[in-house]
Amino acid sequence: MTGGLFYAITGVLLFCLGLYGFIQHAHLLRRILAFNIMGSGCFLVLVGLAQRGGQVDPVPHALVLTGIVVAVSATAFALILMRQLYVESGHCTLPGEDEES
Amino acid sequence: MSHLHAWLVAVDWIPWLLGPPLAHATLAFLLGPRLARLLALPVLVLGLVAASGLALRVLELGPQVHALGGWGAPLGIELYADGLAALMLWMTAAIGLAVGCYSLAFFSADDRRGTYFWPLAAFLIGAMNALYLSADLFNLYVTLELMGLAAVGLVALSSGAAALAAALRYLLAALLGSLLYLLGVALVYGNQGSLALAGLSLEANLLSSLIIALMTLGLAIKTALFPLHFWLPPAHGGAPAPVSALLSALVIKASFYLLLRLWFELFLPAINLPAAQFLGLLGAGAILWGSWLALQQRELKMLVAYSTVAQVGYLFLLFPLASFAPGAEAAWNGGVYHALSHGFAKAAMFLVAGAMLFAAGHGEIRRLGGLGQQLPLGMFTFALASVSLMGLPPSGGFIAKWLLLEAALASGQWWWILVMMVGGLLSAAYLFRVLRQAFLPTPADTRFRRPPAMLVGSAFLLSLVALGLGLWANGTLALLRVGAPFTEMTP
């Protein structure tokens, strides 16, 4: 197994882990964190798979950088919405979803 | 006239579709709502001119390529517009203009919501334009995400916990969808070493199946395909009327457009019949379940939102019908035509629903009697939009239905015919729940306010476009053929 493939498979595993958390948890903060783990998994796959042939491919790096910017903005936005929801309703979960689950 | 025509064709309009809305968004954010309102109409009119010019240019000169900032692929970003993209851009510009006019009257100058509406709406339109013009998978991801964030911001405009919950639900669904898509992009890049949509093609193997599944699932969530539609009704039904119109008419079409591009330019060699039929099955589920729920709604805007869930289903009938000859071209045309006519009809319907809410002070369907007298043009607009959604002639919806039925008959997939027939009747059933109110007397406890003329006027114009799509189908379909994946099949 090459190093690149190893990273890629790790990335897929991270993605799946994040996905599980994203679906499983009701608390919004956990879901936002899970989303970030999924994102990291994606980026790992992108960088890992680009290692083929021993040569460094610059394109995925540019992509991952852009992707991180997008993910950070989305996270910030989600956090502020969550905080606002907490102010308005006193809950950190979406209505109809139980925190214990 | 010919002078204007020559000028429209000669100009490279692509940068004009991106720069002005993004500049408007930034300026509106920095300089406040007063300037934003002032700039809104010029920018939106410019957008419509640019989109019309581009459509004409594509029709006469073929697909257009534009290297952004003079840097072509692979280092820079290359933009591309064929007939399909030009049509979607035109729809965005036209609906954007109408919604803009409506919003000037809907949000008063000192309305807190207006402060954020203008920058977000302009960002949304800019992001959608960029999406339609993008030609590589990663660029599409970025624009998809931009569009999603702007749309969520718009949903959060209505204050209150319910609106925030709807926005968060929408945000989570959108983020999940784009991450699934992004993982697909990563796998494609690993597999093919390129991201430009033009040169790519998948082979039929396990990895391809995984890629197709991931990307389709991600985009289906964003398009609110049954049973992944849970986020749509609260978001679309709860937002202010102009926002609902933008979201229901345009935003879900953007992700559908992307799926369409991927499916027929990238996936097609690796598609098998069960996969396509499965998507169609979900579409059928959407038509039936969405219509059924629309029948149960008490609130006008929720009914219209569930109608969107149902109408999205027709879009997905395209996949089983267009993936295999015969009838593929008719299905492709029909599906795209449905996206267009639904866009105009649904935008008109949400806008006029907003005017009705304004007039009656509430949105309870059972108590809307008397609107026929108080708001005759509004009711007429609702009726025209309904005609298109029911797929009755003369309307764009009818042309779409005709083409889809033709494809289903040509390929012998009669089960979709049944679905479309039942779906059409169900849509009549829920839309006439509203239309019949026009003939009922005014309830004693209702006091009507007269809405600004712009509210009904802009909606009326949109419903006329939905009607006109049924009468000028020839030109529209000619534009759609430019660069379409099925031109080679035309005899």
Place this chain on the structure above:
Amino acid sequence: MSGGAWLPLLVLASSLFAGLIIFALPEASQRLRSSLNLAAALAKLGLVAMMLWGVYLGQQYEARYTLMPGIDFVLRADALAMLLVTLSAVLWLFTTVYAIGYLEGSPHRSRFFGFFSLCVTATMGLALAGNLFTFFMFYELLTLSTYPLVVHRGTGQALRAGKLYLGYTLTGGAVLLVGIIWLHGLAGNVEFVHGGALSNLDPALHGELVLIFILLIAGLGVKAALVPLHGWLPVAMVAPAPVSALLHAVAVVKAGAFGIVRVVYEVYGIEFAADLNLLLPLAVVASITIVYGSLRALSQNDLKKRLAYSTVSQVSYIVLGTSLFGPVGTIGGLVHLAHQGIMKITLFFCAGNLAETLHIHRVSEMNGVGRRMPWTMTAFTIAAFGMIGVPPMAGFISKWYLGLGALNSGMDWVLLVLVASTLLNAAYFLPVLHAAWFKPQQGPWPEEKPRGQFETSAWLLLPPLITAALTIAVGLFAALAISPLEWARIITLREYVR
């Protein structure tokens, strides 16, 4: 020979634009609205007369517009189209006059007359349609423009009737659409041509063609009120009397019957339809409808409901004539298209007069009404005798040709149907007439509204008198060149002699 494209377009435009302007008029501007209505009706009549003359001389008026690749929007004035166009133009004028009088002082008249004009536009359009696609467009437009008329009163009963009406007609429309698209897939753009265009298709497709025929007839049969698809018609009679008159005489049921005629003669071709063994089942369905409608009419106490069941029965005469192979039967069916319209509109006008003036809705309340409203009841009597088929009135001509046609085509059993139907016609009309003329009045009228110097308002009285006179005239002067009978002969000639 071509007579240009503008005339059929103008015929449509005359009522379309009148309708759109009327929508925009304020409720109070009654005089302007009425003048506009009458002017449009007269203008249309003039245009139709010009076109009729041209078609008589053998000209063809055609307007064509390519809507989609391979699909044209075609309006063409041929002899068959002119039969329905002329009938609608004439009866629209009378119904407009009647409706102006009928709705005097009632609310929502702008809406009513707007949709009324749209409804006539749709009828004209489907009469002039040159292919199935165009026909379908107007067929659905007719559904949509009549719904507001059916529910016009806004009562719970009217809205329920509207719902049922929509349920039936939209379902019928959907079935029709599938049939049309299927046929389009097999045979391309199917234009209406004399003798049909399908007979040269591959025989392997004949099975599919039979299925398509069933779909088309089922879709059209809803509006033509063929049993068992007739359920909406008796319920829809809650609509105001001018609407019922229009629905039963020119617009909706005629649209269905006319469509069946087009499909049998000009899509399939009568000979080809006979080859596919499609005519006998159609004749059987029509016969069942004729007898069933008459039987149900017998037991109705509500006058308009009795008339509605009578329509169910009478419209199927047209379908029956269509399904009799041979020119004589065709003439019988076609001429009944016009005759039924004239007679039925008279009956509904009269029923409306009784309801408006004396508030009489039931047959049991009609005792002695002939002495209170002699003119109205005279018109009613003439039309009823016409329906029964008493010579020399309109209905007699229809039945005579239908009977001869049945004998010519070897379907002798149809004669039995005709005899039975005539007896039943008499059984449900004569008691009404007897009660009106010969029974003494029982107590006061439920509610008397004095209107004008005659027995009722002149606006309400003149139309039925004129149409009653027409009922006699078309029978008496059936041999004249301008009679419906002669016109039906011309159509038949062009249909059979190719």
